[in-house]
Amino acid sequence: METIKSGISGAEAVTLALIEEGVDTVFGYPGGSNLPIYDSFFTHKDKINHILVRHEQGAVHAAEGYAAAAKKPGVCMVTSGPGATNLLTGIADAQLDSVPVVCITGQVNVSQLGYDAFQETDVVGFSMPVTKWNYQITRASEIAETIAKAFFIARSGRPGPVLIDITKNAQNEIIENFEYRKCTGIRSYHPKLKPQEDALNEAVMLLNNAKRPFMVLGHGVLLSGCKSEVKTLAEKLNMPVACTLLGLSSIESSHPLFAGMVGLHGNLAANKMTNECDVLLAVGMRFADRVTGNVQKYAPQAKVIHIEIDPSEINKVIAAAVPIVSDAKSALKKILPLTRSSSHASWIEKMNAYKKQESETVFSRDLDKNSKILRMGRVVKAVSDMMPEGTVIVTDVGQNQMASARYFDYKKNDFLVTSGGLGTMGFALPASIGASSIKKDGAVVCVMGDGGFQMTMEELGAVMQYKLPVKMVLLNNNFLGMIRQLQELYYSSRYYFGEMANPDFVKIVEAYGINAKKITSQEDLEPAVKEMFDTPGPYFLEVQVEKSENIYPVIPAGAGVDELLLSPEN
Amino acid sequence: MKHKYTLLIYTENHIGLLNRISIIFTRHKVNIESLNTSPSMGENIHSFVITIITSRDKAEHLRKLIEKQVEVLKAFIYEENQVIAMGVALFKISTSSIGANNILEQLIRSSSARIIAVEPEFIVVEKTGTQDDIKNFLDSLSGFDVREFIQSGRVVVTRPMGKLTDYLRQMSEMEEKD
Ligand SMILES: Cc1ncc(C[n+]2csc(CCOP(=O)(O)OP(=O)(O)O)c2C)c(N)n1
Numbered sequence A: 001m002e003t004i005k006s007g008i009s010g011a012e013a014v015t016l017a018l019i020e021e022g023v024d025t026v027f028g029y030p031g032g033s034n035l036p037i038y039d040s041f042f043t044h045k046d047k048i049n050h051i052l053v054r055h056e057q058g059a060v061h062a063a064e065g066y067a068a069a070a071k072k073p074g075v076c077m078v079t080s081g082p083g084a085t086n087l088l089t090g091i092a093d094a095q096l097d098s099v100p101v102v103c104i105t106g107q108v109n110v111s112q113l114g115y116d117a118f119q120e121t122d123v124v125g126f127s128m129p130v131t132k133w134n135y136q137i138t139r140a141s142e143i144a145e146t147i148a149k150a151f152f153i154a155r156s157g158r159p160g161p162v163l164i165d166i167t168k169n170a171q172n173e174i175i176e177n178f179e180y181r182k183c184t185g186i187r188s189y190h191p192k193l194k195p196q197e198d199a200l201n202e203a204v205m206l207l208n209n210a211k212r213p214f215m216v217l218g219h220g221v222l223l224s225g226c227k228s229e230v231k232t233l234a235e236k237l238n239m240p241v242a243c244t245l246l247g248l249s250s251i252e253s254s255h256p257l258f259a260g261m262v263g264l265h266g267n268l269a270a271n272k273m274t275n276e277c278d279v280l281l282a283v284g285m286r287f288a289d290r291v292t293g294n295v296q297k298y299a300p301q302a303k304v305i306h307i308e309i310d311p312s313e314i315n316k317v318i319a320a321a322v323p324i325v326s327d328a329k330s331a332l333k334k335i336l337p338l339t340r341s342s343s344h345a346s347w348i349e350k351m352n353a354y355k356k357q358e359s360e361t362v363f364s365r366d367l368d369k370n371s372k373i374l375r376m377g378r379v380v381k382a383v384s385d386m387m388p389e390g391t392v393i394v395t396d397v398g399q400n401q402m403a404s405a406r407y408f409d410y411k412k413n414d415f416l417v418t419s420g421g422l423g424t425m426g427f428a429l430p431a432s433i434g435a436s437s438i439k440k441d442g443a444v445v446c447v448m449g450d451g452g453f454q455m456t457m458e459e460l461g462a463v464m465q466y467k468l469p470v471k472m473v474l475l476n477n478n479f480l481g482m483i484r485q486l487q488e489l490y491y492s493s494r495y496y497f498g499e500m501a502n503p504d505f506v507k508i509v510e511a512y513g514i515n516a517k518k519i520t521s522q523e524d525l526e527p528a529v530k531e532m533f534d535t536p537g538p539y540f541l542e543v544q545v546e547k548s549e550n551i552y553p554v555i556p557a558g559a560g561v562d563e564l565l566l567s568p569e570n
Numbered sequence B: 001m002k003h004k005y006t007l008l009i010y011t012e013n014h015i016g017l018l019n020r021i022s023i024i025f026t027r028h029k030v031n032i033e034s035l036n037t038s039p040s041m042g043e044n045i046h047s048f049v050i051t052i053i054t055s056r057d058k059a060e061h062l063r064k065l066i067e068k069q070v071e072v073l074k075a076f077i078y079e080e081n082q083v084i085a086m087g088v089a090l091f092k093i094s095t096s097s098i099g100a101n102n103i104l105e106q107l108i109r110s111s112s113a114r115i116i117a118v119e120p121e122f123i124v125v126e127k128t129g130t131q132d133d134i135k136n137f138l139d140s141l142s143g144f145d146v147r148e149f150i151q152s153g154r155v156v157v158t159r160p161m162g163k164l165t166d167y168l169r170q171m172s173e174m175e176e177k178d
């Protein structure tokens, strides 16, 4: 589509461009350098909904949550100087987790650039290492083309954050002819290559002849939207499937071929089978160190087929016998019809034995309803059992994240949003705001620790103001639990600065006019979770959990994935 | 094993691209031995010639990260024996140190250097060659009062016969359209 207007301001052009790109929600914070754009938002408030976050970091995380839920770029808009610097953590988070986010920052007048004007910072310079692309607009005539490019770059290929810095004079300038054309290609940018025929054939041959095939799904599966292809392939080949943290929810947890999560606190079957399979089909994942453990000991026996859209990920960590540079969906669609059905019964039996072993040793402890102590896994399971179908699960970072990753039962339409690559504490609450701004049906669950909650709890203000139906579950162990665990395991229990004097969280939340409740015992758990889901609108449930709990299994530092420990005893 | 590698990078002419490329080296703690950037053949195409000393794997990883930048058209990597390289150096020599005999003049001639400016207090000598040639010439000037010495980044042509436009056409043929 093409829009032509004449005699409009640069700020108006920004708003019209956003509308053209289908933007319905912007997460932002105003300041001197973006006020012209806010003024134009006012004119178009029927088309663009603005959510005022309480800190700019929250704006990016909210845009990330929005992007995950809406399957399109999230947008945030902040002012220059401190507004822009506050974005950085969020942008880095989006970069490492390949989340499409368009950040727009206001900037001082072009004539003041470089002269230390009030709230002038070199945002283009300091965001360069953490953006997929960025650009500074200093003339209104550049706005249409640049915004079109920004959206195209953010969502195409391997998605990522882009940043556009717009000087105030450009926002105020009048444009004679504003023409908007969506960007469909850039000469120097080839985001998506066709899967290579030879590689596809080799992959098919390996898969058809495999005795113990194993598939590991990463975030790329969710990004390319190939859940159904993945499942069909797994079922046709009877190939067990595991997920990375960000790949979780690409297949239902209850699927008989699901071996669990790989990596540091992953499942026994998933990790053991990584080092026992003969063909490892890695789809849309990057062999992060939290996945591989000691790289030298990672799947040395396996022939690795690596389907990955970003060429720079190929052979970066693990040498691929068959690299396929392509979108996951395109590659799987080509592979599927060429594969032969097979059974692999004894291999699947092996998986089931591992699952049983973990269930008897780890799940039985973590999920024990009769235990005196309340463990995170038990709380997560109770929430999972009662949540409606199609829930967005958003987690923070730490033990609460690992418990959520392990014990949520991802059904067909649920999905997980979490901070993987950067591991950003404080991610969950603002990301939930983004997700719930479009999921109005109340199906956003936000799991946090007491440490992470306190990093961005100012965003309760946004939850309150927009009555966002986020179901917040605080797993309070009065500790930076993951740090305590590390100090116990690797620093002879010399606990230092892991324990926190915490405020009365319920009182704080109630001060925002949000329903809140704290429970401390097993018997209260199910009724409280039920009350949370039965109460319309936002709800905050604080659960006092055991403070000395450790997350197991764990792959010890320097060990291979198959050397994971199921409990402190072994 | 570390070797000398030359990255030849074709890009759009975009403000800030030099920064985007150079931070990739900084992040990997790889020192840039030499860098040259200039307009290239073709419409608005710029080229970077960057020389680094590193391992083959790292050089290849760096090449991919550079090519991943939106405004980079293509990045190639070459070993020393795959390129023909040249640089230019200028030497400012004080006239008083030259003396009456024509030793300097002979030196300049035998080294295929040339005098490009003559002033009352100094002369300027230009020498084109490999980095070794230039270093040797500088060493040979040790008896003279060299006041300033400056050397350009090296530029290269490559032995393989591929053409950028062919690569670009190939790339767009490989591209998958939505
Ligand atoms: C911004 C940030 N700072 C520090 C860390 C390091 N870190 C990882 S987990 C963790 C503890 C988290 O504590 P809490 O939020 O209470 O969660 P718990 O582990 O207790 O569930 C810390 C400090 C981090 N991931 N992010």
Ligand SMILES: [Mg+2]
Pocket: A449, A450, A451, A475, A476, A477, A478, A479, A480, A481
């Ligand atoms: Mg905690």
